[in-house]
Amino acid sequence: MACGLQCLLLYMSIVFLLFMVQSSQAQLRNENGVKTDVFLSPEFVLEPGSVSNKFYYNIDFPRGHIAIKSFNGEVIDEKGNPIPLHETYLHNWFVERYYQQKSIDIPKHHGDLRFLHSDHILIMNSGVCDSVFPQYFGLGSETRKTATDVPDPYGIEVGNPADIPDGYEERWMLNVHAIDTRGAEDKLGCIECRCDLYNVTADEYGCALLPNYIGGAKCCYDSTRCRVKEGFEGVKRSLFLRYTVKYVDWDASVVPVKIYTLDVTDIWTKADESRGLKARHHCLVEYDVESCPVGMADDDCIHTKTSTFTWPTGGDVIYGVAHQHTGGIGLTLYGEGGRVICSSNPTYGTGDEPGNEAGYVVGMSTCYPSPGSVKISTGETLTLVSNYNSARRHTGVMGLFYLLISDSSTKLDTTEAHKSRLMSDFGWLVALFGVGLVVLVIFMFYGKSGRGDGYEAIKG
Structure with missing residues (x-):
């Protein structure tokens, strides 16, 4: 049976409709174009009491000019099973960005080079403790339940060819500091790196430790060992940090943010222009919490540490999160006049399963202010306050604050987004027009068929 022009129109209409629907779907995918890559760190092997604190250079990482939207990780075994903190404590992990000469190569698994060689250029964050905390990303035991998403339209810009010197390429370094506490005589003492439990009197460089x-x-540096219970035996096992990177291709619609890391141990020296002295931050990284007096109620045992400094460059707060160890009960960053810029508090686990380990910090709350609602002014005096429960002594604790700041002068460019919405709306309008066209053609085709065109009468 031949249907002639009507069949041709029907065929062309369906093809056109499918094309427009596909185009509209592609446009939506482009608008929501977050890509996700999952990688594994090199293997590290632990046995009960042992410590791994290794630096891995040129790790797998998304390439190209992109905006990072999220970075997180967790410790897993060879089968991909998450490992609980009460077996392997993730003291910390962090990721640093650097440029390396293309003609020079180094082993991917190496000691802490600290980028002292001329063939490396460490790309630090924006401050204020960039000399000791230059990392772009980093967390600890809280990694599984801490949000790290950078909200739209913001992103952490990396891979810009215009920023990379000739003859160099962008690379990334990962540090993983993990402690195997299976069978430990004192688990808390092991994760707080008490020197007597590690039988250590000198640091990893051979320098004698101060008596206090x-x-x-x-x-608790690499290859040290914390004391385990006598007679306890446990197998060696291969572990990995599985890290997940979410990102988008860089374009004009992404607003860049700057990374700042603050430290409550920061000893800040004010600038003195008359003497030619610049402001100086001396971040000590860790500190001890002494136990409260005997007889004081546990709820009243709170140790508070404070640091005050001026802010170098103003902007809008886009994201904030703190880092504390076991015993921590929260950090708050205050602006002038006592206004709260961001508070970040720990979540403690209540069970045994990974992500809910009883007694461990398994997450930190975050701050996501509405764009432009929380600002820090250039030269504003800020105060960072870290609180720990001091019912018992804690050693080597930390009180860090990680901030993402956007330049207040940056105007949120809605032009591209508006154009995308218009294109998407136009695509769907055309698609709907195509649907109407198909319906019309079908109606015409079957209408004519009912009037006898192509109809064959039943022969008797």
């Missing part, structure tokens, strides 16, 4: 240094990172 009783615990901290200087005592």
